[in-house]
Amino acid sequence: DQQVKQNSPSLSVQEGRISILNCDYTNSMFDYFLWYKKYPAEGPTFLISISSIKDKNEDGRFTVFLNKSAKHLSLHIVPSQPGDSAVYFCAASLFYNNNDMRFGAGTRLTVKP
């Protein structure tokens, strides 16, 4: 049962443009959402998070938007850089301490110079 879905397996963007990665979830009880970035041969690294009491969280070039009514979140990267090329995983959990996170399948972002 995929409670968290990333429907785009890949995304290609030109350097300097905006990258938008999307994630949908089915469990309305989820109240904490995270994005992880994964390079080949490395474990995922935490990127940015948002709790359900907010609809936007920004950290430098990365902004996460949460639309609770649509059960949808997105990660915006502006401007995109070649070093951003990686697999991005969306995750959601029921508790703020995310002891049981559910991950999407990931979206492979390629930023072309």
Added chain:
Amino acid sequence: EAGVTQSPTHLIKTRGQQVTLRCSPISGHTSVYWYQQALGLGLQFLLWYDEGEERNRGNFPPRFSGRQFPNYSSELNVNALELEDSALYLCASSLKDTQYFGPGTRLTVL
């Protein structure tokens, strides 16, 4: 500060065999999580250990088990290996909210 470490890096086994994967958390972290990443799927939650106790497990059969030691390191055991167990197994540790992942163990079952 050393990150989460996992061993071995790669492993090849045959069907029916048993395997043990190891994870050392970041110093001071008491929680360890295990995930399976099979081809084309997201990270599937396997097990969560905290303070030496199993706190939660995902939707996996009982042949997936593990334990956490007093030094908070952890082992994941998989018995009676099946072909579909071929995957990347990731361990993560946390103190509070953010999980920090190790590089993973790539298991191939032939």
